Every structure is written in structure tokens, then in C-alpha cells.
Amino acid sequence: MKITVLDNATLANTSLACLEQLGSLKTYELTSPEQVVEHSQGADILITNKVVLNRETISQLKNLKLICVSATGTNNVDLEAAKDHGIAVTNVAGYSTPSVVQHTFSLITNLLGNTHRYQADCQQGAWQKSEMFCRLDYSFNDLQGKTLTIIGGGTLGQAVANVAEAFGANVVMSERKGAPCRDGRTPFDEAIKTADIISVHCPLTEETRNLITLNEFKVMKPSCIIINTARGGIINEADLTSALEQNIIAGAGVDVLTKEPAELSNPLANYKGSNLLLTPHIAWASTESIVRLVKEVSLNIKAFKQGESRSRLV
Structure with a gap:
């Protein structure tokens, strides 16, 4: 053939x-x-x-x-x-499950530890100028004890849950938005309201398109970070940019966009704030x-x- x-x-x-x-x-x-x-x-x-x-x-x-x-x-x-x-x-x-899970936690731990900001400072000579043995310019937060809400309870969501529990996080599995709540799930609004971290692992469908907009960001804790290694379009990109600019949430890790490769006009691709980690759809590709x-x-x-x-x- x-x-x-x-x-x-x-x-x-x-x-x-x-x-x-x-x-x-x-x-x-x-x-x-x-x-x-x-x-x-x-x-x-x-x-x-x-x-x-x-x-x-x-x-x-x-x-x-x-x-x-x-x-x-x-x-x-x-x-x-x-x-x-x-x-x-x-x-x-x-x-690609192991690869996506690993990249998900790479984004989470980098945002929680501000690793990217510390690395940039070291490259620019800030550590060399320090008056003490370390630098504590940015917060460094534990994953242990945090509430991690997972949107999408399939194979990937369950694999992320297993790793999160190994870190000592409290895992919450979100119910579908507006759906009756099943055993083991938490209503969508409550799940995002109580989350310290939200990780998206659901498919892009008409039901999940623009699932998270400015309205949802305003419900979240100001300290919340959100991760999307699923599909672009689930999180409204303009609204996420606004939420980051206005510090409505603390940070985001995004591996997928609505149109790929990223368009020059995409607001997330143009965002320069240190509270966003944007990677070019690589989570699947170990x-x-x-x-x-x-x-x-x-x-x-x-x-x-x-x-x-x-x-x-x-």
C-alpha cells in the first residue's frame, strides 16, 4: 500500500x-x-x-x-x-497523557514559584548584586495544601488529579457548567470560586466554547492561577488578558490558542506581563x-x- x-x-x-x-x-x-x-x-x-x-x-x-x-x-x-x-x-x-501532565505541573510550579522571574533576574545579574545569599523579591508558594480544581474529568484530568494529590493538594473535580451535580463532583461555580489553581482538561465543544470569560474570572480568588493545556477557545483570550492586566486573578499558564500558530493580533501573544506563561502548543509533544x-x-x-x-x- x-x-x-x-x-x-x-x-x-x-x-x-x-x-x-x-x-x-x-x-x-x-x-x-x-x-x-x-x-x-x-x-x-x-x-x-x-x-x-x-x-x-x-x-x-x-x-x-x-x-x-x-x-x-x-x-x-x-x-x-x-x-x-x-x-x-x-x-x-x-x-500524550504523561507529557501533558508533566507540562501542566511545569506551568503550575513555575507560576507558584515565580521561577521564570528569578531566572530572568539571574541572567541580568541581579543575584550577583545581592547583599545576602539569596533573593526573595517574589513570592514562592507551596502546592501542598492548595485547592486545585480540574475542569474535565477524563483520563487527563484524572492523571493530573493523581499527581496533584502526590504534591499534597486538595483536588476538586468540577461538574459541567449548569449540569446536575454527580457524586464526586463540585458545582462549577463553587469549584472555580474556591480554587487556588484551575486546570482545564475538557474538549472544545459548543458547550465549552468561552466556558471561562470575565464573569468567571471575577468569581475566582485574586490569588488564583489558571492553566489551559486543553484547547484554545475554552477560555476567552481577550477576557483572560484583561483579568491578568487588572490583577483579577494572579496568573495563567496557556499552551493553546483559538487560532494556531498564534496570530500577531492575539492579545495573549502580545501580553508582556510576568503573570502569564505562554507556550506554543507543546504539552503533548515529548x-x-x-x-x-x-x-x-x-x-x-x-x-x-x-x-x-x-x-x-x-
């Missing part, structure tokens, strides 16, 4: 040996919308992370039998169109995660070739 990778750059030069064993492999580092049909022609199997495969494109790919999404989210593939054309679709779930991802894609292809259903969405 002819296998084509449309955005190999997202795999960070990871070995594709396990894919090469399954067919004739062609890779493109990136594929623009105008190049999708050209790059996909003749392929039996397409591998895509973020390249969009819409109905118009799918209808032109006569040899296509399988689309492998090298990610968990599949919003870049028209699943109904694939089904209508008899094309199977698979994804990969769970491969070396080990990408190795797991490629391996899982290869296993999905192997299962498909053997007539088995594995990680099938269509």
Missing part, C-alpha cells in the same frame, strides 16, 4: 521505520490547503495531524482507503464524508509521546490491513 504523511514536521524527525515496513512511504514536511489534493493523490493511506481533509478533498481521492489521524482530535477530517466514500478513519488516544504516537499509527494501519478494527472512528 502507498502511505503518505501529509505533515511530517509534526512528528519532529521521529523514526518512521515501523511505517516503512507496512508499505511504500512518502512524506511531506508540511501541506498547505492548496497542496492537499496534489500531495494525497495515489495514496491508499493518508496520515495527518492537522491537515484538513474535507468533503471536497476526500471526493477527489479515488484510491484512498484509510485516513490515520496522528492525534486524538479529529475535527480536521470530515468523518461523514469519509463514511460516505467508504474510507476508514482512525485516531490515537492516550499517547519525545516519548511522539514515539508512542508513531507506533500507535503503525498498529492502526497493520490492523486495518488485517481486516481488524482498531481505534476506528469510521
